Amino acid sequence: MINGATQVLYEGVPNAPHEGRWWEIIEKYKVSIFYTAPTAIRTFMKWGEAIPAKFDLSSLRLLGSVGEPINPEAWMWFRRVIGGDRCPIVDTWWQTETGSIMISPLPGVTSTKPGSAQVPLPGVSAAVVDDDAHEVGPGRGGYLVLDQPWPSMLRGIWGDRERYEDTYWSRFRGLYFAGDGAKRDADGDIWLMGRVDDVMNVSGHRLSTTEIEHALVSHPWVAEAAVVGAADETTGQAVVAFVVVKSDGDGAHASGHEVAVALREQVKNQIGALAKPRTILVVSEVPKTRSGKIMRRLLRDVAEHRTVGDVTTLADSSVMDAIRDGLETGKADQD
Template identity: 75%
Template sequence: MYGEWPVTEQQHAPEPGLENLLSEERRFPPPPDLAAHANATSDLYAWANADRPAFWAEQARTLLTWSTPFSTGLDWSNPPFATWFADGELNAAYNAVDRHVEAGLGDRVAIHFEGEPGDTRTLTYADLQREVSRAANALTALGVGTGDRVAVYLPMIPEAVITMLACARIGAPHSVVFGGFSAEALYSRILDAEAKVVVTADGGYRRGAPAALKPAVDEALAKGPTTVGHVLVVRRTGQDTAWTQGRDVWWHDVVDTASDQHTPVPVNAEHPLFILYTSGTTGKPKGILHTTGGYLTQAAFTHLNVFDLKPETDVYWCTADVGWITGHSYVAYGPLVNGATQVIYEGTPDTPDRGRWWSIIEKYKVSILYTAPTAIRSCMKWGEQWPAAHDLSSLRVLGSVGEPINPEAWIWYRSTIGGDRAPIVDTWWQTETGAIMISPLPGVTTTKPGSAQVPLPGIAADVIDDETHSVPNGSGGYLVITEPWPSMLRGIWGDPDRYVDTYWSRFKGIYFAGDGAKKDEDGDIWLLGRVDDVMNVSGHRLSTTEIESALVSHEWVAEAAVVGASDETTGQAVVAFVILRGDAAGAALPADEVAAQLRAHVAKAIGPIAKPRQILVVPELPKTRSGKIMRRLLRDVAEHRVVGDATTLADSSVMDLIAAGLAAPKA
């Protein structure tokens, strides 16, 4: 039965409709000119498969500079607790900054910063070395030592990256908290990490106006006793800022006046580099711990090869905030370790207009763009006229991250943004994995719209069934990782039992973090989303991702979100929320007529069992400031429950509109 997942031994038939996605015209071989000069070659897979630990050890020696060379690679004697290169020493900030200056590359631009109001800054690697050194000296003067934790609550400005690198420079693990999180979320993370200093700003700019940040820090620290001794504040917007004498200090008073000379502190390869807390769950926050040597190795390797980076000529832009793992691995660390020139942008893609991203690409001649499917679908909704007004010919590689990308958005991204010439790397990884795990390789992979394709060289990932058997091609199951990898999480901060229970208990000796996947007839991997996002409708297990892709493939639909709602007859029923394209013919039709046509479209694309019980046309979907759709809030509305915590939404008012629409008669 199509959509059944996980599968039993009797459910291995290819899924109807999938062949349409995999027809010859939907396969894109690598451009010949890129293939001829790509960093990655097909023989990387055989080399890595022959001896994965040895392969990663060679990458660690080649891509990083070690103050004390390592002699041991992987130690897996106490699974699931791994160590990599444990007798070696290095410093992350030295690898990201100083060694490039020492190599004569101090004048190379490290960061082009674009503020939402239009202000700009350019930092060369020599500039960055001086700024990071000043910040490291200032943190030391504030009492931060090697091993102490620093909480970072900043907008997307250069000081965010500078602070992260300054922490790494003195061996103080940082805990970055996304600037859209509430005071309560910030407090719980400060408390769990036992942070000694909080680095924040008076505020940042968003949608054309200053948004305060410091008040959330004050509120968090007023909730109860903490280990925080100082709050270091960047003046970004100039707005009035409440002040606690003796605790609060201005960045310009202590960082700008500090010495720009500082010697990085060598740390063991397994020394904690950062804690990053996962969000969206109830209860105690889950602090994902990453260490230094293995993490930097895989972040650098994947950034260099997945994006085919040419640091001498490329301008790279990852649109993620440093409050998320993507901003850690592919803004703060991977690009800088590789000596790249990158763009950092503070604001939203539609300020002052919906062409802002494309104007930035044109201005800086961005050649590599890495962004999220939600952002791509929003740009689709706004229309092609916005990117068409700008010269995007500099783009040569496009990346997708954060959730499965539906094929129609993939095709639009490649055609409208990439000019049908830039390959797309659709990447799968997680906060816990630390770096990209499954992705095409430019110059090597023939890509397919919507497929993450195959594990990267050195990664042992598979799709298995309930009995831990690898499923045959054409079947679905659980996405797992069967061998340790360098950038893997080393645990949950302060809670080793929770680490084992959360990631290693479902399948003995195998890492499973909750994602489902399927293999097509070629063995390429397609992500189905979280296990929690799989619905059981009359005994049939259906992926929300596949139904969303079917909806978005209709010419009227710009974006869709699907959830399962309790149903007395079927157990669960499919409820869909859709945004129509502004110029769609359906926009002028009654809602029930639109719903009927879209339900029929899903039935044809997937099968009658997948037809939504209800389709609601909405003006917006509930999204976090990072662009992720919060489906749990949609489930609350669909099941007529009180809507849960919506404090991380970019605009909480959309929930009122959705709730009002769902109360209307069912289509």
């Protein structure tokens, strides 16, 4: 806004009064920059290309994603279907607390990589470190930290200095740690791996929920997936997957068991047998907040047969009832 941008606001959800609501707004007001969450993009993929094809999206010149790591398949769909293969995509990492975008390609400058946030912006210095705060090498995962002050950095939490220090500065001395895992590739570009607390310990091996979700949605039948860890007497934790199948694909005609068999093989081939989900439940929707973020906390409650927590922030709380009923009536495929 300080640069004179005009922003379009509306009240409602993406599928009311119809599933082309956002594209209708873009066409009507000639929106030039569209910035949304990967979860929303995967929802549009599930609804099909025919919906955005009804609208004129030629005013768009820049696309962005935010809120969670974006899988390459969603990135490519976003660019092709919404951006007409002409709009650069900026996959951004930042927090409300950082005051601005911290890691992102520069449109028109950076050679982008589908799924990678890539490089710190000018004035920002980031590193990926191990448990001892040593930088990791190419291809290795670790903790994403900021190792130098930046122009818009937070300086405290109002009235609670101790909480500020404990939350952001206690894990690594002198380094700002936001709680996200990442890895660097051979070019030094950064790939976000999700929250480090979204890591499962299966038979002594640490598995990223984000990595397994990306493997699942890379299957042509799957529009969206959410993975959580559930307590397991044998392995410590087991992988539980909730998947949404594309309505216009071959998977729409497959049984839940057939979907599960195909997806376990997909995960096995892409990551390894250890990461195969123990339980796969085909659902019509996964629980999301009104801003489009998946509420994995609630799925974890369901997977471990606990009372489901607060659902007031969900866009549609009835989604949880349907998921819980599916587990209780034996519709989940168990390995």
